[in-house]
Amino acid sequence: MSVPFITVEGPIGVGKTTLSKAIAESQQFHQLREIVDENPFLNKFYDDIEEWSFQTEMYFLCNRYKQLSDIQKKFLYEQQPVVADYHIFKNLIFAKRTLPAEEYVKYEEIYRILTRDMPVPNVIIYLHASLGTLMKRIELRGRDFEKNIDPAYLQQLSDDYEVFVSNFEETHPEIPVLHVNGDEIDFVNDAGDLQLLLSKVDETIRKGAKQ
Numbered sequence: 100m101s102v103p104f105i106t107v108e109g110p111i112g113v114g115k116t117t118l119s120k121a122i123a124e125s126q127q128f129h130q131l132r133e134i135v136d137e138n139p140f141l142n143k144f145y146d147d148i149e150e151w152s153f154q155t156e157m158y159f160l161c162n163r164y165k166q167l168s169d170i171q172k173k174f175l176y177e178q179q180p181v182v183a184d185y186h187i188f189k190n191l192i193f194a195k196r197t198l199p200a201e202e203y204v205k206y207e208e209i210y211r212i213l214t215r216d217m218p219v220p221n222v223i224i225y226l227h228a229s230l231g232t233l234m235k236r237i238e239l240r241g242r243d244f245e246k247n248i249d250p251a252y253l254q255q256l257s258d259d260y261e262v263f264v265s266n267f268e269e270t271h272p273e274i275p276v277l278h279v280n281g282d283e284i285d286f287v288n289d290a291g292d293l294q295l296l297l298s299k300v301d302e303t304i305r306k307g308a309k310q
């Protein structure tokens with residue numbers, strides 16, 4: 100049995116951080132949260148994606164590399180379960196969308212080198228929702244730099260996630276992926292929905308831990 104390492108994935112604002120916190124609390128797992136507000140390029144990125152994409156993607160990649168290396172040493176090697184609000188593959192989804200092709204090729208090489216010995220999750224929870232729901236939640240969260248987020252960019256990323264996750268499931272059949280429709284399940288305001296979801300997560304963790 101391997102120690103549970105769960106990642107919650109999905110497009111911007113879908114509820115990854117919120118759900119991973121709920122899982123961490125109910126299962127007594129360590130919660131790994133991605134660093135967003137500290138990213139010095141994100142503000143500028145949303146003003147001019149073309150100009151700032153390389154710095155932004157490299158920052159996210161280096162930061163996640165460091166976080167996951169630490170998690171491996173301090174938690175997973177010690178048999179302590181972890182739930183993260185991202186899978187490192189999200190770097191490729193964003194970078195493919197934001198970098199010019201020739202830069203993406205270089206970026207992907209660096210990504211492969213850095214992630215070669217990164218811990219691999221044994222369960223993925225994939226949250227998805229309609230554009231309307233994502234926009235509402237981003238507004239609710241109220242981050243300044245996301246105020247003028249382009250709905251087309253958000254929709255493209257959502258579509259990219261669908262394609263990526265479907266390919267991932269084909270290439271990694273041993274890793275269970277729990278799909279959650281965020282339009283239908285309100286795990287923030289409906290305690291019944293939350294309990295139902297947590298029990299499905301629990302079932303999926305059991306499946307994943309047998310790998």
Ligand SMILES: Nc1ncnc2c1ncn2[C@@H]1O[C@H](COP(=O)(O)OP(=O)(O)O)[C@@H](O)[C@H]1O
Nearest residue numbers: 111112113114115116117236239240285286287
């Ligand atoms: N299932 C849900 N139902 C209602 N509100 C939600 C739901 N999931 C998240 N939210 C709200 O949407 C906002 C964005 O959630 P967050 O967890 O930060 O998303 P992410 O980490 O995917 O970007 C937060 O204000 C959160 O309370």
Ligand SMILES: Nc1nc2c(ncn2[C@H]2C[C@H](O)[C@@H](COP(=O)(O)O)O2)c(=O)[nH]1
Nearest residue numbers: 110111112135155156159189190193245
């Ligand atoms: N260009 C990139 N932007 C990213 C990446 N990871 C996150 N982000 C942005 C998207 C949101 O504005 C904010 C928080 O992300 P959530 O998915 O947690 O809402 O940061 C990335 O790799 N590249």
